[in-house]
Structure formats: C-alpha cells, structure tokens
Amino acid sequence: MIKKIGKFIVAGIIFMGVSAISVSAFAASGPALFRSQGCIACHTIDGQGGQVGPNLSHVGLQRSLSWIKTQIVTPGRHFAPGSQASINGQSFMAIMPNHKNMPASDVNILANYLESLK
Ligand code: HEC
Incomplete structure (x- = not known):
C-alpha cells in the first residue's frame, strides 16, 4: 500500500514537472507570435x-500600447481600408487584415513586444 502511494506521488511529481515544461514551451513569445500570426509576411523587424x-x-517610439492593440485587432479604426496610409513619410495601401479572433492574451503579448521596440 505504501509502495503504491509512493509510486502515485512520484508519478504525480513527474507529471507536474512535464506539464510545467510544456506550458512554458507553448507560452508564445512576442517574436514567435509575430511569425506564427503571419505579421512577418508584411512587416520587417x-x-x-x-x-x-x-x-x-x-514602432514603440511613435505608437502607444493601446494604439498598437487597436491596430492589431481593428486596423480599420486607424486607416480606412483601401485608402493610402502615410506612415513615417511612406505611403502604404491600407490592407492590413483585422485580427478580431486573436485571443486577447496573444494580442497583449504581441502589442507589448512591439511597444518595446524603440
Ligand atoms: C497583408 C499584410 C499585413 C499583415 C499580414 C499584417 N499587417 Fe500590419 N500593416 C499592414 C499595412 C499595409 C499597414 C498600414 C496601415 C493599415 O493597413 O492599416 C499596417 C500597419 C501596421 C501597424 C502600424 C504601424 C505604424 O507605425 O503606424 C502595426 C503596429 C501593425 N501593422 C502590426 C501588425 C501585426 C502585429 C500583425 C500580425 C498580427 C500585422 N500587422 C499583420 C499590412 C499587414
């Protein structure tokens, strides 16, 4: 009986260790999300x-955290879709897709990362 409980506890500890490792491995970082969400196809960092x-x-020199969050989720609020957006003296066709379905936690991680780029 004691042996069995011992094994159970050992198994539990191993399981907790493995899940802690996998949680940290899957908690996406800003640079990883920038790639996996496809931002990198259109933007250079x-x-x-x-x-x-x-x-x-x-981008963090010019835009605030909340501005960047809005841009990620609903870019149309800043730049009318299809219009010419003038950013840093350059002209861009405003075609950035919205990311209304992106989990808020990912939006936060991405926006914090971008805001830190100075
Ligand atoms: C299909 C190309 C495309 C993709 C994909 C894209 N963007 Fe954009 N992004 C643009 C364009 C074009 C603009 C110019 C304004 C607009 O279209 O709203 C822009 C503007 C921005 C700006 C404003 C920069 C400034 O200095 O004003 C930020 C921030 C930004 N994008 C972040 C992102 C992030 C983060 C992602 C990924 C989740 C992303 N973009 C995905 C094309 C894209």
Whole structure:
C-alpha cells in the first residue's frame, strides 16, 4: 500500500514537472507570435520580413500600447481600408487584415513586444 502511494506521488511529481515544461514551451513569445500570426509576411523587424506594410523595428517610439492593440485587432479604426496610409513619410495601401479572433492574451503579448521596440 505504501509502495503504491509512493509510486502515485512520484508519478504525480513527474507529471507536474512535464506539464510545467510544456506550458512554458507553448507560452508564445512576442517574436514567435509575430511569425506564427503571419505579421512577418508584411512587416520587417530588424531586417527580416516583408515590405507590404511599414517597418516595425522602432514602432514603440511613435505608437502607444493601446494604439498598437487597436491596430492589431481593428486596423480599420486607424486607416480606412483601401485608402493610402502615410506612415513615417511612406505611403502604404491600407490592407492590413483585422485580427478580431486573436485571443486577447496573444494580442497583449504581441502589442507589448512591439511597444518595446524603440
Ligand atoms: C497583408 C499584410 C499585413 C499583415 C499580414 C499584417 N499587417 Fe500590419 N500593416 C499592414 C499595412 C499595409 C499597414 C498600414 C496601415 C493599415 O493597413 O492599416 C499596417 C500597419 C501596421 C501597424 C502600424 C504601424 C505604424 O507605425 O503606424 C502595426 C503596429 C501593425 N501593422 C502590426 C501588425 C501585426 C502585429 C500583425 C500580425 C498580427 C500585422 N500587422 C499583420 C499590412 C499587414
């Protein structure tokens, strides 16, 4: 009986350890989300990425955290879709897709990451 309980406890401890590792492995970082959410296809950070939208390497110098969150979720609130958006002296066709279905936690991680780029 005691042996059995011992095994049970050991198994529980191993399970907790493994789940702690996997939780930290899957908690997405800002740079990882920037890739997995497809932002990188249109935006460059530190020399990597597309040119369809503005370079975001220093976006935190000009935009606030809440502004960036709104831009991710509903870009149409800032730039009328299909219009010409003038950002840092460059002109872009405003075609950024909205991300209304992105979990709020991911929006927060991404926005905090971008706001930190100065
Ligand atoms: C299909 C291309 C495309 C994708 C994908 C895209 N964007 Fe954009 N993004 C743009 C364009 C074009 C603009 C210019 C304004 C607009 O379209 O709303 C823009 C503007 C921005 C801006 C404003 C920059 C500034 O200085 O004003 C931020 C921040 C931004 N995008 C973040 C993101 C993030 C984060 C993602 C991924 C979740 C993303 N974008 C996905 C094309 C894209």
